[in-house]
Amino acid sequence: MSETYESQGSCSSDCGSCSENCSSRQPSKEDFLVPLNPYSKVKKVIGIVSGKGGVGKSFITSYLSVLMNRKGYNTGILDADITGPSIPKAFGIHSKAAGNELGILPAETKKGIKVMSVNLLLETEDTPVIWRGPVIAGTVKQFWSEVLWEDVDYMFVDMPPGTGDVPLTVFQSLPVDGLIIVTSPQELVSMIVSKAVNMANAMDIPILGLIENYSYIKCGNCGEKISVFGTSHIDDIANKYDLPVLGKVPIDSAIAAAIDGEKVEELKGDWLDLAAETIEIVHKVRENTSSEKVSAAAEKAATIKIAVTVDENNNVFQHFGKSDQFKIYEICGEELVSKTTLSSNGSGHSELVTLLSAQKVNVLICGGIGMGAMEGLMEAGILVVPGANGDADVVTAAYLDGSLAEGTEANCDHHDHHEGDCSGECKCHE
Secondary structure: HHHHHHHHHHHOOHHHHOOOOOOOOOOOHHHOOOOOOOOOOEEEEEEEEEEOOOOOOOHHHHHHHHHHHHEEEEEEEEEEEOOOHHHHHHHOOOOOOOEEEEEOOOEOOOOOOEEOOOOOOOOOOOOOOOOHHHHHHHHHHHHHHHHHOOEEEEHHHHHEOOOHHHHHHHHHHHOOOOEEEEEOOOOOHHHHHHHHHHHHHHOOOOOOEEEEEOEEOOOOOOOOEEEOOOOOOHHHHHHHHOOEEEEEOOOHHHHHHHHHHOOOOHOOOOOOOOHHHHHHOOOOOOOOOOHHHHHHHHHHEEEEEEEEEEEOOOEOOOOOHHEEEEEEEEEOEEEEEEEEEEOOOOOOHHHHHHHHHHHHOEEEOOOOEEEEEEEEHOHHHHHHHEOOOHHHHHHHHHHOOOOOOOOOOOEEEEOOHHHHHHHOOOOOOO
């Protein structure tokens, strides 16, 4: 008893320099890490996670590895989704994993991407994995410590969905450098993403950003993006947690054909270019990687909202202060994400400024507008393009391609009131 008391009394609180095994000692994060195969070298580990299943996480993992491979990096995939392994099929891998005295050998795709999945160990590809949590967690650890990965620049880990035992094992056992959270547009997403974010924060693992899968489907005739699963909430969630949106992936028959045809390496699409560029910069493995690449990709993928004053015929309404409705165009890069109508009830200049600001509008296209309203919009950070005429869709397209010319008569000129009735707010007669 006295010996224990003396030991505690002389404690310096510096566990790093102490060999005592007392109750005060707390395990560090490094204590849980599983050693990498001594003949392997993995520079960066990126976890691909989701709060729920069915959001296409395995496709995102596969395609990101393909994009980084195209950039000339050595990439690998550790398929930690043990009970739902789908990575090998996407690449057309059906052979079994081999091994030698140094460890288990991962399969390689046609382009040289290294893959390790439980499907490469099972007797048949459709054999169910009816294992308890500890066995599954042990298998994930073996994929890290017993597989001969050799030299990998970026290791992508396809995590099982949710925030249970196996994701926890991966977070604790592997030196995960960053996470990408994959989600979908449904209302439920906010809560699901919150769980994933909170778990990552609790494990002190940086989140690179969010990717929304099944974001929209593009009309084959007009090119308009249709939100099949309802209005997207990804931007609101990203703002809530101060995270970037790294991609919005559509429902595209080309993606389905590539996966079903086992040819994901042949797929072409720029949906995840920003995500790949971000990984390349934030977790750099080459000295010559420039941050300008991310800035350019981010600018290309930036989402803006354009509001246009419209009348009942979808033409540009000429009196901003009396606008009953606005057509709101959401544009991501060069693509139309959504087109909605916002009712305003002709509330007046100051109320309309507040309304558009609350909708996070970036650009207003209108006919006539007074200087007071224009100054209010500019103070709210909204670019004003006055003096426009004609169909709202055509005018917006012209603005986007740089061919929209501002009219020469931009001031508000209400023909339906007398000069003496004007309050002066709209500066009609300046």
